Amino acid sequence: MGVPLVDLKAQYALIKPEIDTAVQRVLTHTGFILGDEVANFERAFADYIGVREAVGVASGTAALRLALQACGVGPGDAVVTSAYTFFATAEAIQQVGATPIFVDIDMATYNLDPNCVEDVVIDRNRGSRSAGNGRVRAIVPVHLYGRPADMDPLLDIASRHELMVIEDAAQAHGAEYRGRRCGAMGHLGCFSFYPGKNLGAYGDAGMVTGNDDELLERVRRLRDHGRTSKHEHSEFGWGERLDALQAAVLLVKLPHLDAWTQARSAHARRYTELLDGGAVVVPYDPPDSRHAHHLYVIRSQQRDDLLAHLRARGIGAGVHYPIPLHRQPAMVRRGWNQFSLPTAEQAAAEVISLPLYPELTDNQTLQVVEAVTEFYSS
Numbered sequence: 001m002g003v004p005l006v007d008l009k010a011q012y013a014l015i016k017p018e019i020d021t022a023v024q025r026v027l028t029h030t031g032f033i034l035g036d037e038v039a040n041f042e043r044a045f046a047d048y049i050g051v052r053e054a055v056g057v058a059s060g061t062a063a064l065r066l067a068l069q070a071c072g073v074g075p076g077d078a079v080v081t082s083a084y085t086f087f088a089t090a091e092a093i094q095q096v097g098a099t100p101i102f103v104d105i106d107m108a109t110y111n112l113d114p115n116c117v118e119d120v121v122i123d124r125n126r127g128s129r130s131a132g133n134g135r136v137r138a139i140v141p142v143h144l145y146g147r148p149a150d151m152d153p154l155l156d157i158a159s160r161h162e163l164m165v166i167e168d169a170a171q172a173h174g175a176e177y178r179g180r181r182c183g184a185m186g187h188l189g190c191f192s193f194y195p196g197k198n199l200g201a202y203g204d205a206g207m208v209t210g211n212d213d214e215l216l217e218r219v220r221r222l223r224d225h226g227r228t229s230k231h232e233h234s235e236f237g238w239g240e241r242l243d244a245l246q247a248a249v250l251l252v253k254l255p256h257l258d259a260w261t262q263a264r265s266a267h268a269r270r271y272t273e274l275l276d277g278g279a280v281v282v283p284y285d286p287p288d289s290r291h292a293h294h295l296y297v298i299r300s301q302q303r304d305d306l307l308a309h310l311r312a313r314g315i316g317a318g319v320h321y322p323i324p325l326h327r328q329p330a331m332v333r334r335g336w337n338q339f340s341l342p343t344a345e346q347a348a349a350e351v352i353s354l355p356l357y358p359e360l361t362d363n364q365t366l367q368v369v370e371a372v373t374e375f376y377s378s
């Protein structure tokens with residue numbers, strides 16, 4: 001028996017009666033768009049994150065795009081973000097007409113290195129960097145793998161340079177940095193409920209969180225065609241609403257999230273106990289943060305061979321992510337090939353994600369560790 005990277009069926013089996021009742025409720029009342037299901041989930045998620053308000057949208061990518069737009073980021077602007085994240089972070093910046101500016105990461109955390117960010121902002125706003133035009137208007141820190149980015153120095157840089165901060169918390173539901181939850185620290189926070197996320201819908205779904213009523217009101221308008229009333233549209237927006245079926249599913253799952261995160265963290269600790277001191281680099285848990293353990297990511301200089309070995313033994317290992325954003329073909333075409341961001345490049349060559357989900361058993365964890373150990377002893 002192998003071990004999958006994630007197991008969505010195991011989770012559904014545990015909450016089937018609650019989920020089936022919620023789905024049946026929506027099918028019966030037929031209020032499929034917005035309405036009480038979405039409003040109730042928005043309220044519950046805002047309380048969970050510790051913000052005034054949350055606005056449900058169609059995906060994490062939509063959340064980022066609408067948040068950027070609500071913050072006034074658009075054509076002619078540049079946005080600083082991590083070179084090492086899922087492609088959608090940069091895609092959303094491009095979608096609002098702005099230029100993504102990639103900054104290298106800290107290898108211990110895989111997140112934006114604040115030491116690199118300020119140099120780039122100053123350099124860029126003096127007009128001396130190429131690869132697209134524009135003054136820096138915003139920073140998009142990503143809490144990669146569920147580990148919070150080092151927000152205090154980033155917020156400080158943003159306040160000194162008058163930049164908006166939009167958190168990409170797509171992988172960080174419930175993660176905390178110095179007592180504050182991811183998604184509650186910047187001007188706006190963006191979440192994905194893609195099925196494999198810690199809090200996953202049964203389709204695409206996302207959320208924008210924050211404390212600024214005006215910004216969130218704009219996100220609310222933009223997600224629904226710029227609508228101010230049934231027949232009046234104050235600006236051009238998008239059809240990017242969260243649908244009621246997904247909200248009903250998420251409302252069932254939210255009360256389970258902390259227990260699921262605790263289970264993920266226990267499995268992560270067990271992996272680290274068993275692998276630390278061996279041939280692979282185990283993840284670092286910053287002491288002032290609560291990691292959401294979306295992914296358990298190790299590093300190996302023989303990554304591709306180790307990956308092939310694990311897969312041959314039925315272990316569903318993955319790579320998040322094999323290509324840093326400045327090396328993606330879509331970015332190389334925009335001039336990024338002339339820049340080197342060595343830490344992101346090294347991470348992309350060495351990382352490997354081991355199976356991690358709440359329902360993982362001790363036996364499965366041991367099976368994964370034995371397969372890793374076997375690779376290095378052969």
Ligand SMILES: Cc1ncc(COP(=O)(O)O)c(C=O)c1O
Nearest residue numbers: 059060061086088089170192194
């Ligand atoms: C870091 C990050 N940003 C953005 C996204 C985009 O979210 P979605 O797939 O819901 O559009 C994802 C998830 O896929 C992600 O992991």
